[in-house]
Amino acid sequence: MSEDETNGDESPETDDTEPVDLEAIRTRLDGLEDDLEELDSNLESAETEPDLDVVEADLESFREELESVEIPEPPESDDEDDEDDEPAPEEELQERHDDIESDLSDLEDDLEDQRGPYGEDVISEIEGVSGTITGTRWSVEGDEELIVAVDEFLAEFNSLLGSDVAVPGDLEPASGAELGDNAVENGQAVREGLGDTLAEATDAVEAADLDADDDAETIAALLEATDDFEDDIDEATEWTDLEVREQLRREGFYDVLDHVKDFPPEWHALKVHEKRGNVDQILLAYDSLGSEFMEDHCLEALERMGPEAAIEPMVQKAGRRDTAAMRILGKIGVADEEVVDALVDYVDSNPDLQKPAFRALGEVGAADAVEPLAQQLAEDNADVRSWAARALGLIGDTRAIDPLADILADDEEDRVRASAAWALAQIGTVDALEIVADYDDDRAYLVKAEADNVDLEPVA
Template sequence: MSNGDEEPETPAEDAPAVTPESFEDRLTEAEESLDAAETESDLDDVEATLDAIEADLEAADLPEPEDDDEDDPREELESTLSDLRDALEDARGPYAADVVSEIEDAKTKIEDGEWTEQGEDEVVEAAESYADAMGEILDASVSVKSPSHFDVLGALDDIAEAISSADLDADEDADTIAALVEATEAFKQDVEDAQEWDDLTVVEKLDAQDFYDVLTPKNRKDYPPELTAVRIYEQGNNPEMILLALDMLESNFMQEHCIDALKRMGSPEAYEAMLGPAQKRKKPQIEVLGKIGNPEALDTLLEYVEADNDPQLQKVTMKALGEIGDEAATQVIANNLVSENEGVRSQAARALGLLGDTRAVSPLGDVLDDDESDTVRASAAWALNQIGTKAALEEVARYNEDKSYIVQVEAEKADDALAVQSEPAA
């Protein structure tokens, strides 16, 4: 008779012991079942077995290693379990949905690829063969309607839809799915093998874009032929082809010649290509921006005028700003008339002359009066002559007996200009 207190439960005598060895046995049995599995249902059973083992392993009170050198049985069992799950995943399928996913990958490759003309033809040809193969496997009508990039994508959508509509079973339609997989893998490889721009050499890329069409059997012999082509394109005022060469020809020799050609041309079409390098303080590109004359470059260039740690950059930039001709640069340039560097002072004066801003007449006159360098004074005199107003010319004309010959020359030019201005109108 019970006294009201419950008797403690005792484990059943035939309950299996929970040990690392018992888990190893169960994992071995699961592996054998996996190897023997022939259907998705068999694989589902193996997955259920692995789930049960994992749950029991998490709840099991297994012995801990006594020292750091001893292997942890729990870690080894978990590793084996993980390997079996990977093997189970590999054993599943293939499924019809996997084929559709592969088709989407192929579409992305086709959309993103930079195909040559030959490559586009190869992609279309591959798609046509693929559509024929898939139509036969699925007993469906699928085709590329015309040899174009967009119709290839449309045909792939039709194929994916036909696969989804077929409602294929991984077990019952295993042979059909295997055929779909094989055909799709072959198609993806054909797309991968189709020619893209990155597959071409630089010469092949230029040739594909008609760069060499201006060459004749006679001038093609000149070396390098690319330089001959650039010179012809410069004469024909074709900056696009020179920009193409600049982008693709990496030799310093050709880079310099392309930039020199663009500098002489001053083509607005080169603005964007020059702006990026100019923002990295590349001096040749800054020179081209000056020749182009786009005032939008001011935001990039003005800060370089104050780069007193790089006088060469200052000089190149001030000349470019003078050529652009926007008077918004006047004050920043004028600040450099008192630079410690003689070359910077000289270029600042000349840049002000190019700008033609009459506000610069007084500071240029001060330079002509006070600067210790005759070169800088001559630059100031030249700048005043460029401004050309009566006040500017009178500043220079005062120095027609200057001790410096180069200053005298500018003073004489000012005298002549004043004389012309004073002549009565006819």
């Protein structure tokens, strides 16, 4: 083929390639957009399950037609300046196709949301609660709470469904170890009895053959009752909960309580122990309670108190990358070798761990950390450089003056320079203060403010 034969507006075509009619594709997409608007209107007006079945079938047919529309790839171009040109027709068509597909997916989701609820949903919820009951070991109190909860649920259930399901009258709450050798066996009997009772309830729902349209109000009320039932079961006392409380009770943790002001009682007792400075009891609660809520409050109490008795457990916890423990060690402020070693391990770590570790090293005045912290002044991350500078200022070691002065002079980030100025002011020697004072007309307000705060007048 000659060069002249290839010069033209159309790309060369092989014998097997036929030109694509882009206008025909555009027309099909116009029609699909109109059809989709009609489907949206049909879904909005659908009131019954059969109506929704019709819309669902129409949506399936629509998707098949949409998937049959093939958008050709846009022609490749060797022009490097094409980024500023208008998009190719094929790209515009593909974008319209994608928008239609996205709107179709939204309609399909709306269809599912508009269906039901069904009797099968009630059965599924009851079976879920039953599984919690039968799969958990409960305390004596828990057994009693379960029986009451099932009784109350069945009263509402029977009222709504016209059934007569009832808890067996011979169930004895006896899961607690204090009831002797038969405790586990009796507790298992309670769980199995309640499980069998709830199985009767699901059978009653199935026998009722509830219709999603005709019985919509009944289904909704049953689901609401089941939600309340689930909440009651969640609040019942498990054996593991009771075991921890019994342990704390034997250790005298609750002896400080004349009454329970805050729930849970462990929280109230923790506040009293913090007020009285009972570090051993707070550490006991921290070690014993598996609740994330209570663990957080124990750590917060220790952080406020800063007791040296907490050093060893907090060093261990800090060794497991725990930032709260690092903050507590900083609050305690004792720069013994064990504490410093635990914190220095995170100096060259990730920023989430560096920030609390740097702060804690500064607060404990860790002279051994000056060199590794000074090395962090060369890090790419501006936050890391800023945190390192402030930690060096808290430590107050004069070895940090020169590297901090370099950061103040040369760092590209003004907030890092401001941190260096603050750190030099904290070190407070005449040399350090004179360096900062020279920046009283600095371009950066933050740096200038630190310089303005420097007082070089001799102290009388």
